[in-house]
Amino acid sequence: MLHLDHVSKSFRNKRVINDLSLSIGTGVHGLLAPNGAGKTTLIQMIATLIRLDSGNITWNGQDIMVMDEDYRGLLGYLPQKFGYYPDYSAEDFLMYIAALQGIGRKRAKPLAKDLLKTVGLKDQGKQKMKTLSGGMIQRVGLAQAMINDPELMILDEPTAGLDPRERVRFRNLVHALSRDRIVILSTHIVSDLETIADRVIMLKDGQICCNQSPRQISRWLEGKIFLVPADYRLGQGQLLLEDELDGDATRLRIYSPEPPSQGQAVPANLEDAFLVIYGDEE
Ligand SMILES: Nc1ncnc2c1ncn2[C@@H]1O[C@H](COP(=O)(O)OP(=O)(O)OP(=O)(O)O)[C@@H](O)[C@H]1O
Missing domain, CATH: 3.40.50.300 (P-loop containing nucleotide triphosphate hydrolases)
Structure with a gap:
């Protein structure tokens, strides 16, 4: 040890x-x-x-x-x-x-x-x-x-x-x-x-x-990662993780401590955690 x-x-x-x-x-x-x-x-x-x-x-x-x-x-x-x-x-x-x-x-x-x-x-x-x-x-x-x-x-x-x-x-x-x-x-x-x-x-x-x-x-972020429409405006405490191409449409992958007004919860991955933790850094 x-x-x-x-x-x-x-x-x-x-x-x-x-x-x-x-x-x-x-x-x-x-x-x-x-x-x-x-x-x-x-x-x-x-x-x-x-x-x-x-x-x-x-x-x-x-x-x-x-x-x-x-x-x-x-x-x-x-x-x-x-x-x-x-x-x-x-x-x-x-x-x-x-x-x-x-x-x-x-x-x-x-x-x-x-x-x-x-x-x-x-x-x-x-x-x-x-x-x-x-x-x-x-x-x-x-x-x-x-x-x-x-x-x-x-x-x-x-x-x-x-x-x-x-x-x-x-x-x-x-x-x-x-x-x-x-x-x-x-x-x-x-x-x-x-x-x-x-x-x-x-x-x-x-x-x-x-x-x-x-x-x-992943469990820590369960229910906190969402796909929302591309024109979604981020609210307080929410963080844009990345743009995701879904067919022809782009959706935003976001972190949101509470469910957003629209969008769908998706499973979290390690990349999400990395972006949530270091999101405010250069
Ligand atoms: N010998 C040294 N003298 C002065 N500053 C140093 C020295 N070694 C590291 N640093 C500074 O300490 C900080 C951390 O560096 P370190 O190499 O440990 O980071 P890292 O996470 O391994 O990143 P990288 O993957 O870029 O090497 C950096 O700001 C670096 O400039």
């Missing part, structure tokens, strides 16, 4: 993470927030890459900074921009990562092959990294994060820049690999989480403003 206790972090005078407390158990935890909300900062603190200004982070009750290498040994991490050698083959790159983790060559070779198979790159192991597609490179990134069979895996915006097909593939892989471990996946793409996240954690003003399952989130 990972526990964050009253964690704060500022850069210059800007408080990015503000007295944040959070407990995380097994399963996929989606960290969902717009760009600049502090996802990477939070993740880098959990990965011990940057220091907290105050508060502490514990793993099963022990301070992660005190655990030091023991903690890093159970951590798998795919950073937002993951550095690799373009002229290394995927297999050599994984062997190199294994060596950094103190895994001997004899064990590393079958391990690298095994991981490449797991991420669907069995036939690309000998290919140079620079010849792989963006989606394939991210899957190698996932494989390197798995090299020590981590109990805690952190993936920072892993689907950024991937095409929709690769995104779905990556998402399914993460889901398959999440059994019996904690996965923290940061994203600003709602669809990355809708089907695979056990919990969706949203950040606002440096704090957690939502920590629920996608189903709980």
Whole structure:
């Protein structure tokens, strides 16, 4: 169990993470927030890459900074921009990562092959990294994060820049690999989480403003999302979520705490929640 206790972090005078407390158990935890909300900062603190200004982070009750290498040994991490050698083959790159983790060559070779198979790159192991597609490179990134069979895996915006097909593939892989471990996946793409996240954690003003399952989130918005005619004028407390094309006609998808004078209630989704929570931001 990972526990964050009253964690704060500022850069210059800007408080990015503000007295944040959070407990995380097994399963996929989606960290969902717009760009600049502090996802990477939070993740880098959990990965011990940057220091907290105050508060502490514990793993099963022990301070992660005190655990030091023991903690890093159970951590798998795919950073937002993951550095690799373009002229290394995927297999050599994984062997190199294994060596950094103190895994001997004899064990590393079958391990690298095994991981490449797991991420669907069995036939690309000998290919140079620079010849792989963006989606394939991210899957190698996932494989390197798995090299020590981590109990805690952190993936920072892993689907950024991937095409929709690769995104779905990556998402399914993460889901398959999440059994019996904690996965923290940061994203600003709602669809990355809708089907695979056990919990969706949203950040606002440096704090957690939502920590629920996608189903709980939909229930929270039940009876509050409506389709109304295109000429509908929004009243107080109502929010325009998006224009929806319905046959030839456009209708407005709105959030309304009370039923509007006209229109029809529709099931809520995670995107609605994102727009309701961050609707007042740029
Ligand atoms: N090393 C740093 N020095 C100064 N400011 C920083 C530093 N790191 C982050 N920030 C600022 O902290 C805020 C949060 O950044 P962070 O990268 O954590 O957000 P994010 O939610 O991960 O967004 P993105 O997806 O754009 O990276 C931003 O305003 C950013 O400019």
